[in-house]
Amino acid sequence: MRFPANLWVSKLPSWSLRIEESSRLGKWVQVLSIYREMQRYGVQPSDPSLFSPILKACLTLSSTYYGKSMHSSFIKQGYDSFASIGNSIVDFYMKCGDLNSALAAFHRMQNTDSVSWNIIIYGHLNRGDAEESLWWFNKARAASFTPNTSTLLLLIQACRNAGAYRKGIEIHGYVIRSGLSAIASIQNSLLTMYVYIDTGSARKLFDEMSDKDVISWSVMIEGYLQSEEPDFALELFREMVSENGIQPDGITAASVLKACARLEGIDMGKLVHGVVIKRGEYDDLFIGNSLINMYSKCNAVGSAFQVYREMSRKNNVSWNSMLFGFVFNEKFSEALSLFNLMVEKGVEVDEVTIVNFLHICKHFVLASACKSVHCLIIRREYELNDLVINSLIDAYAKCNLVDLAWKLFYGLRSRDVVAWSTMIAGFAHCGKPDEAVRVFCEMSKTQEKPTVITIMNLLEACSISAELGRSKWAHGVAIRRDMAADVAVATAIVDMYAKCGAIDTSRRVFNQMQQKNVVSWSAMVAAYGMNGLSKEALALLPEMKSQGLKPNAVTALSALSACSHGGLIKEGLAFLKSMVHEYGIVPESEHYSCVIDMLGRAGKVDIAMDLIKQIPGDLKIGASAWGALLSACRSHGNSELGAGALSHILDLEPMNSAGYLLGSSMYAAEGSWDDATTMRRLVKERGVRVCAGYSLVHVGNRASRFVAGDCSNSRAQEINITVERLHSCMTIDERILLGATEC
Template structure:
């Protein structure tokens, strides 16, 4: 070994030494009278029997045996050093010496694979005149590890033509290759060949591979049959079955398999616990989730990253976000997957601000986000309508190269759409490499939110000529867009085309969209007739028409519809509040008083009007009539100034939108402190750049007086104001609104 080490320190000497060794070996073969190479009549027979050549001995060792050992030592040293270059030089010398035979070839293949030279290993494999099944297995498994399963399958099929008999190791490897390639038929064929060969297919080793393959294909019945036949079940097999059930939405079955596993005394590993915890989260089984958590602690797997990540995901899916955060706090060095899991959990549990704070901590910890992380924080920006932060995250998306990812693209579109920047949403849409129905639906809905009905219909019509076929959400999105823009004819046309299509079944929600379109257009009787054609119309349909009655002040129809609502759902909160608003808006105070008694007895509460605005990365919230904001004095002064200015321009307060029985001055004062007016006054009091657009958001629909007030303000201050209410976006500029006063 001293000589070997010395030679390795100088590659030139190594090559020279190989030449000398080769020459010496040749000389000894041809000139020595004391040795005689015993060449068998059939060289292949010698290879099959011993995988070595036989030599007459000199003392206790043969010359050829000594050469073999030297080459083995050098090959082993190359593997140790992971030196692909030196191994190639050694391989060349071996080829020149004519010394390549199965045993040495197998060691060369093994060393090449350890050094990352899978193609070099294949060259050795192809050079070998006779290859043992171990050699075939090494190459097949290596191809699969390197994600080159197609080549593994080709090699597996070569065994048929070369009369090589595959063994259990061959099949356990190739089943994974079929899974990776998604070729179930070939996998079944290999399963059949395994049976024909009479191999021990029911041991845990091969059984686990088969279970994994069938589970990956969603053939869980076949996977379970294989599992039931295996006599020595182990954790690998049971985990493969659990993962298969979980990945295909059969979480209860996964938990049953885990229960059987525990009863059989098979100890779970990190992957087992991760999978069953995910199953608990998917079906929100908090009770079993906590039981498994206790088992995780007892088994000592609580520190395992995969298990802990699944734990926090399970708790967040069960709505126990604080428990999820406690698990996260236990991480010493959380990785990207863990950070993403906790951020997604916060977003899904309505804790968007906390999710964004956590994202900032992640970036400060030098953890790069992935597509799921970015999609989650963009969803948080959408919910909070934080456009500026959304733009910053868009920059990160571009930097990380996720701008063409369709999942990130969908959330980017949604963020821009919900922040009222439909032009930017379309730019993101146009830059995507591939489209699906979800992306197209998102774009159509985004157009609908911003009142761009014609653009939505145009995109829908283009969709009809593409390979992407519309689904139920497509119809909902385009009808929503037609309703917001008052496109009655287009809505009729599209709705009728789906209704006539026997392959498409209209739902209550599709009828509700059409009722909304008709009702907002003032076609109340047509809307009512449409509802009567629906089999078993529900409260949603009648409440939609009730909302249209409020818009048009039709008290008599509202009373008639309310009777229908009470028959179906006597304590429907939304309908009672809608009717009370109709009475108030039409001055029907007597009926309102009676209804208020009913509402009080039912303990119904109306959601208070609230508006919010993002300025310098901070969200400011305003409640109707609330004067507790720290800058209330400045807001009040700004409101006074604005009202004076716009009254000069012709603004007259519309007190019909005050839903209380007050005198005119009190009504006007009530309008004064609507939440959207306070939010706009606050933004203007900041005296920011006058070219900056003001964006406000409201949880309820903007009232008619506020709509008129904002139009006058946009003209007075020369600023564009974008308001998103519960229904849509309103773009105010120069005294006009994008909705054309139709909302």
């Protein structure tokens, strides 16, 4: 149907005005609707200023059909010879992803300018084809094209994305020769490229820059972070603020907070927090999340929670950062409460949330919760996420569901070194060292190379088995893998030999360590203590101090434990008093528990009770302290005091069988059979799981585990004979000791 010519001619001004107005307001559907109306009248836009908004409407609404129609109109009207219109067409096809049409339109153009080449170069870059964009740059230069600042910025970005650093250096040379090296944007772009290549080269360029803005400083600070040099990042930030007086922006603040988190530099973190508040950026979501992360990793989870609570806006990262903060600082009750709140508020649970929640499950041994999380992982199709699956394997093992952990591990299509290490640690945790060693041997047949963590898990498994031959084999593995010199591995070897009873070998390994830290010394103190060499354990403390190392809370606990097992009451009490004055260690509840155990073993039950009363009010008296007192009351016949201790234990750990069994044993020793029976009945009524105690005895070259009255072990007869011989030797030694005392 044809319309009268005078009709569409009269409507042309109206169409043009409506298209201009609609495009100005961003009403692209309306722009396209007006264009379709023009087509129904058989009219094509004749005003070149209308082409760009119509093409933009086609692009925004993904209407390639009408875009191609416009292109046909340009050709028919001879407008394709205009560089600006040709550029619009090429840009349209590039952004639509139609590379062939874009290149065809580009080659058809009679006049190309810098915009034309920029469109082609940027289009390839946007497609992720950085190499192709560099090829087009060379082609442009061969065509005598002189790149402008925009082109150079795009090319430098292309070199960085493609890792084409040699080409990037060539472009840097071109920039210098062209006299464009003083342009701040180009300098910053080159600096960003160099921090990915070499921090030293980036710093050289940075120092040569005469005019550094906040972007320059931020790029260099982030560069140091990427190269794992956070100390240099903080030093540069100090120089930026104090010497140059440049105020950091949000990006700088986030980078510095990241550096503070890695170095646990809370003082600098607080300073940045103050700058953020002063600049009024405390409501910035990204900075708020960075502050939560910084405070959490600086062990200031209270401050992290305060930032979290004061945030007016929170996203999924905010919730996960706070959840991680509680888990990282071992505030698992708070973490569980926050997770429940997340579910209540309908916050999306993602992979990060699941990993953190599995840590909570491990701590509280929530076996059923692990299974529920496993179902969620399957529904969300997270099985291909290595971190999630490895965390689930670890959680199953730590919740004593090692068979499920093994089934999950065995069903993996591919296993990385973390999965292997986690499975070895899982078997070791569940008291299955043979299976742990078997998994390591199976891993050795694959292409995966063990890490320090893998070797340490293997050493832990060998220490549980307490077999000296196997432990020596594991030591040999560490040597062959060039890991025995690592301070953490060497410390684990010291501990392993000590648990095998080879204290001389343990000390020899300790002496051969090229580097020793507080953990190493603490392990050696504990090694002497567990082998009954209490005085040697205490003698290590002044030796450690002479080496410039200060004992920490763990060292002190090992020393007190040595005093407890060696019966060194006087020395143990003296050490407890000297902890603050001599070593600057504030006693914690674990230290007091150890001393109470020491006094209880010596029969000084009343003194132990007095010590409990003297424990500072801000310290929570744990079940271990009351358990030590109850054990002493059972051994030395003080059921009156023991009943009070038992009451505290059952309140603190109602699902732990140890308290019930100790109480029953205490009442039975005094002939209070009704009370003893009550304790046993409570175990059944409350569904408390009773874990039988076991002992290890060496039969031949193997350490065998046995429980009193258990005949299920294949070597039960050999074990019983060995135990009888040990008992006979102990009886003879006791008679000799008594005879010497009487003399």
